[in-house]
Amino acid sequence: MDTFKRLLQYSRPYWWRILIAAIASIGVGSMDGAFAYLVEPVLKKIFSEKDTAVFILLPFGVILLFVVRGVCRFVNDYFIRTAGQLAVQDVRNEIYHKNMYLGLRFFNRHPTGVLMSRVLNDVNIMQEGVASIITGVFRDGFSAASLLGVIFYRNWQLALISFTVLPLTIYPAQKIGRRIKNLSKESQGKMGDIASILQETFSGVKVIKAFGLEGREIEKFFTRNREYYFFMRKSIKYEALSTPVMEFITSFGVAAVIWVGGSYVMSGKMTASEFFSFVTAMVLAYNPVRKLINSYNVAQRSIGAGERVFEIIDEKREIVDAPDAMTLAKAQGDVEFNGVSFRYQDDNVLDNVNLRAKKGEIIALVGPSGGGKTTLVSLIPRFYDVTEGTVFIDGIDVRRVRLDDLMRQIALVDQETILFNDTIANNIRYGKPAAADAEVTAAAQAAFAHEFIMDMPDGYGTNIGDRGVRLSGGQRQRICIARAILKDAPILILDEATSALDTESEQMVQNALNNLMANRTTFVIAHRLSTILHADRIVALENGGIVEEGSHDQLLAKGGLYKKLYHMQFQG
Numbered sequence: 001m002d003t004f005k006r007l008l009q010y011s012r013p014y015w016w017r018i019l020i021a022a023i024a025s026i027g028v029g030s031m032d033g034a035f036a037y038l039v040e041p042v043l044k045k046i047f048s049e050k051d052t053a054v055f056i057l058l059p060f061g062v063i064l065l066f067v068v069r070g071v072c073r074f075v076n077d078y079f080i081r082t083a084g085q086l087a088v089q090d091v092r093n094e095i096y097h098k099n100m101y102l103g104l105r106f107f108n109r110h111p112t113g114v115l116m117s118r119v120l121n122d123v124n125i126m127q128e129g130v131a132s133i134i135t136g137v138f139r140d141g142f143s144a145a146s147l148l149g150v151i152f153y154r155n156w157q158l159a160l161i162s163f164t165v166l167p168l169t170i171y172p173a174q175k176i177g178r179r180i181k182n183l184s185k186e187s188q189g190k191m192g193d194i195a196s197i198l199q200e201t202f203s204g205v206k207v208i209k210a211f212g213l214e215g216r217e218i219e220k221f222f223t224r225n226r227e228y229y230f231f232m233r234k235s236i237k238y239e240a241l242s243t244p245v246m247e248f249i250t251s252f253g254v255a256a257v258i259w260v261g262g263s264y265v266m267s268g269k270m271t272a273s274e275f276f277s278f279v280t281a282m283v284l285a286y287n288p289v290r291k292l293i294n295s296y297n298v299a300q301r302s303i304g305a306g307e308r309v310f311e312i313i314d315e316k317r318e319i320v321d322a323p324d325a326m327t328l329a330k331a332q333g334d335v336e337f338n339g340v341s342f343r344y345q346d347d348n349v350l351d352n353v354n355l356r357a358k359k360g361e362i363i364a365l366v367g368p369s370g371g372g373k374t375t376l377v378s379l380i381p382r383f384y385d386v387t388e389g390t391v392f393i394d395g396i397d398v399r400r401v402r403l404d405d406l407m408r409q410i411a412l413v414d415q416e417t418i419l420f421n422d423t424i425a426n427n428i429r430y431g432k433p434a435a436a437d438a439e440v441t442a443a444a445q446a447a448f449a450h451e452f453i454m455d456m457p458d459g460y461g462t463n464i465g466d467r468g469v470r471l472s473g474g475q476r477q478r479i480c481i482a483r484a485i486l487k488d489a490p491i492l493i494l495d496e497a498t499s500a501l502d503t504e505s506e507q508m509v510q511n512a513l514n515n516l517m518a519n520r521t522t523f524v525i526a527h528r529l530s531t532i533l534h535a536d537r538i539v540a541l542e543n544g545g546i547v548e549e550g551s552h553d554q555l556l557a558k559g560g561l562y563k564k565l566y567h568m569q570f571q572g
Contacts, residue, residue, distance in 0.1 A: 003306045004299065007126060010087035017086075021079040025142045027072030031065055088127035095119055095312050103318040104383045105344070113196025118308055121191050125184065125305035128298060140288035140295065147285035154278040155270065158261055162253045162282050172249075173293050176242050177300040180235055184304030187231035193224045239297055246293055250286060257282060319382050321402055328405040332394050333359040333490040333521035335380060339389035342375060349375050351544040352389070357537075359490075362522045364532035366565060367541040373525045376541070377493045380523075381410045393491070411484035413516070415496030417476040419468030424453055425460035427468070427479055431487030439486060447482035447512040449475070474509055481512045492522040529569055538562060 011018060096119060107115075151159040201208060201217050208217055261278065264270035335357045342350040350372045357363045365373040378384055379391050382398055391398045398406055411431065419427050428440050435443075440460065444450040452475055456462040468476045484492065494513065510531060526532045532552075539549040540561045548560045555562035 017083040024076035031069035114192035117192035181300035190228040341388040364535035411489040443486035449478040
């Protein structure tokens with residue numbers, strides 16, 4: 001019920017649409033009731049009193065009745081469904097907004113495809129449920145109420161007989177509905193697996209083809225798709241079972257009415273036209289009642305999807321502003337790690353790290369994979385919060401700085417060149433959305449990207465495709481560097497910025513990086529030691545701790561980890 005109430009709360013801002021739909025529902029219900037009620041007097045006028053005027057006007061009256069009913073049904077459907085669509089649009093906006101502000105730890109736990117499935121598939125199922133619930137409550141509810149009024153008006157004894165069986169439908173409806181809800185949650189989980197496979201295979205299609213593993217990926221997809229079918233088959237079975245079970249139970253009421261009503265007619269207690277009017281109303285009434293039961297099943301499926309969506313919406317943000325968070329306009333660029341330890345699960349990834357970078361200093365981080373280099377620099381912009389110790393910028397704990405202000409102090413160029421399906425200019429402008437065209441051009445020139453951009457079909461207005469697929473690796477990296485130059489942040493993080501480039505591209509990118517690093521406090525993570533020989537300090541990390549630091553010559557003289565790494569690369 002809590003999930004159901006939350007679903008309905010999203011419809012509250014659109015109450016006027018629901019009100020219009022409710023009024024139209026009254027029209028639909030009234031027409032159903034009027035049709036059933038008028039059967040008796042019309043038949044009496046035509047067949048008993050031989051009234052030819054009524055007989056002539058009857059077809060026009062039927063047409064008019066259905067025209068009014070059709071208009072009311074259209075208004076009802078349109079406003080109910082648009083209210084449901086707007087409500088679900090708000091849900092989708094909220095879950096996306098929540099996802100954007102959750103920490104990286106959350107995204108490490110949840111595959112991208114699964115999150116996509118919750119935003120798209122689960123919310124769509126919620127949409128069906130909201131529309132079905134509101135439609136069922138108003139239109140079918142009013143129709144059933146008006147027809148019940150006619151039934152009890154015609155003969156309350158027969159009405160009681162006909163609907164005595166309805167309470168018997170409640171238990172099977174609840175059992176079937178609960179089963180449908182559970183199956184819906186499980187099937188949507190399988191749909192999340194399918195979405196995850198699609199996301200992985202489409203983004204990694206080059207690797208799949210390079211290793212000739214199309215068949216394996218196809219088989220994996222077929223397997224997940226088959227598992228989804230198994231859950232959907234069960235759900236379809238229970239939904240298909242719902243209507244026959246309800247009709248079987250209500251058939252006892254119909255049979256009893258025919259037997260008792262027929263006896264009334266034969267004994268003279270009831271006229272044939274009255275009985276026909278009663279049966280018409282009863283048959284019409286069973287239809288909205290049946291729809292209400294089906295709406296209950298749809299609502300259960302919607303609640304199952306809603307529970308999955310609300311799991312994300314209710315997820316607690318790990319990285320938030322402190323109550324006394326302070327503003328930071330423009331940092332000088334001093335960065336200090338004081339007794340910093342960090343763990344993802346149980347084991348420490350970093351253990352009591354102490355390091356200070358002065359304004360404008362270039363700090364290179366080296367060491368074997370898994371040593372904690374990327375994790376260490378990720379603590380500066382608070383992608384994660386330290387488990388122990390403190391990270392300072394200009395002597396201020398980063399946890400006491402407003403997140404928006406903190407992010408403005410840091411520019412990141414990652415080994416994975418993240419570009420968006422947009423123009424080159426807009427990708428560069430990502431670092432400063434309000435930047436003028438001249439600023440974008442200047443940043444591109446500093447990144448040695450202007451020349452190749454101008455060779456593109458539409459220059460800076462060229463769309464580069466998904467993840468910048470229309471550019472080479474070196475070009476993508478220089479666009480990312482131009483983006484960081486435009487941001488003009490005092491602290492720079494370079495995480496393997498040249499690791500995937502050929503020699504020529506690397507030299508171009510390195511020249512661009514030199515422009516980017518000028519007058520900035522820079523942390524460089526590099527496996528290619530040739531790119532960090534002139535760093536102010538080289539810090540070697542292993543097993544989450546600093547094992548040595550100094551200049552290139554000092555560390556070679558020490559004969560420790562750095563010398564070992566250096567000789568492994570340059571032993572030829």
